[in-house]
Amino acid sequence: DSGVTQTPKHLITATGQRVTLRCSPRSGDLSVYWYQQSLDQGLQFLIQYYNGEERAKGNILERFSAQQFPDLHSELNLSSLELGDSALYFCASSPIAGGGETQYFGPGTRLLVL
Amino acid sequence: GQNIDQPTEMTATEGAIVQINCTYQTSGFNGLFWYQQHAGEAPTFLSYNVLDGLEEKGRFSSFLSRSKGYSYLLLKELQMKDSASYLCAVTSNDYKLSFGAGTTVTVRA
Numbered sequence: 001d002s003g004v005t006q007t008p009k010h011l012i013t014a015t016g017q018r019v020t021l022r023c024s025p026r027s028g029d030l031s032v033y034w035y036q037q038s039l040d041q042g043l044q045f046l047i048q049y050y051n052g053e054e055r056a057k058g059n060i061l062e063r064f065s066a067q068q069f070p071d072l073h074s075e076l077n078l079s080s081l082e083l084g085d086s087a088l089y090f091c092a093s094s095p096i097a098g099g100g101e102t103q104y105f106g107p108g109t110r111l112l113v114l
Numbered sequence: 115g116q117n118i119d120q121p122t123e124m125t126a127t128e129g130a131i132v133q134i135n136c137t138y139q140t141s142g143f144n145g146l147f148w149y150q151q152h153a154g155e156a157p158t159f160l161s162y163n164v165l166d167g168l169e170e171k172g173r174f175s176s177f178l179s180r181s182k183g184y185s186y187l188l189l190k191e192l193q194m195k196d197s198a199s200y201l202c203a204v205t206s207n208d209y210k211l212s213f214g215a216g217t218t219v220t221v222r223a
Contacts, residue, residue, distance in 0.1 A: 002156065033211070043157070043201065043213040056209040090156060100145040100164055100205060105156035 003027065004106035006091050012112045018079040021109045025072055025093030031055070032074040033094075033103055034066055038087040049074055050096070081113045118214035120202050125220045126192055134187045134217045136202030147203040148176050148187045151216065157201055160187070189219070197221045 003026035013019055025032050034046040045058035049068035060066075063081075068074045078085060088110050092103035117139040126132040138146070145164040149157035161169055163178035163185060175188040189196055199216040206212075 002158070042215040043203075045210055045212065048209055058210060088154075100162070102147070102159050102162060103211060104159065105149075107156050110154075 002104040006106035023091030029093035142207035
């Protein structure tokens with residue numbers, strides 16, 4: 001158990017819908033990272049927040065957005081869902097925001113878009 | 115950006131040794147991680163190298179050569195539970211962690 005929690009564990013929805021994935025970092029960690037893992041693409045970095053502010057952006061679609069709240073939990077919003085958005089979405093956290101920090105991953109949310 | 119290459123699959127026998135190679139090209143290198151991921155589960159941290167040389171941690175060792183853009187993960191005394199995907203990931207000064215596609219290791223009895 002990494003100490004990072006994610007909800008829900010599974011999510012099934014239809015194309016065109018919007019969903020929100022939630023992540024609580026390890027106690028004391030200020031940075032939260034979001035990743036998408038699909039069968040054919042491996043782990044793709046989406047976005048990072050540090051202490052409430054966006055710190056780095058990866059291959060995140062415009063239909064996706066995220067935020068980090070004052071209590072440091074984070075939400076990833078996925079809208080206008082498409083079949084290709086079906087994937088495992090992982091959240092990770094680290095103490096600060098240094099490039100050399102170990103990231104600890106949550107159990108993931110498995111999203112299925114039908 | 116980063117370009118990270120590692121073999122897709124490897125098979126080895128229980129009790130044997132397997133070496134997973136990873137080559138990378140990046141700017142602003144700030145370290146290399148190895149993670150283990152069992153199917154459908156979260157990646158778990160194995161090792162971190164930022165300086166050249168070998169880091170040993172129990173049955174697992176990781177090596178880095180920055181000048182060659184090369185790393186390997188060495189798994190000794192293989193056990194069935196070591197069957198998993200092993201992800202090489204490179205971090206840079208822009209705070210991003212870029213992952214390779216992963217190497218699936220199958221341990222056979």
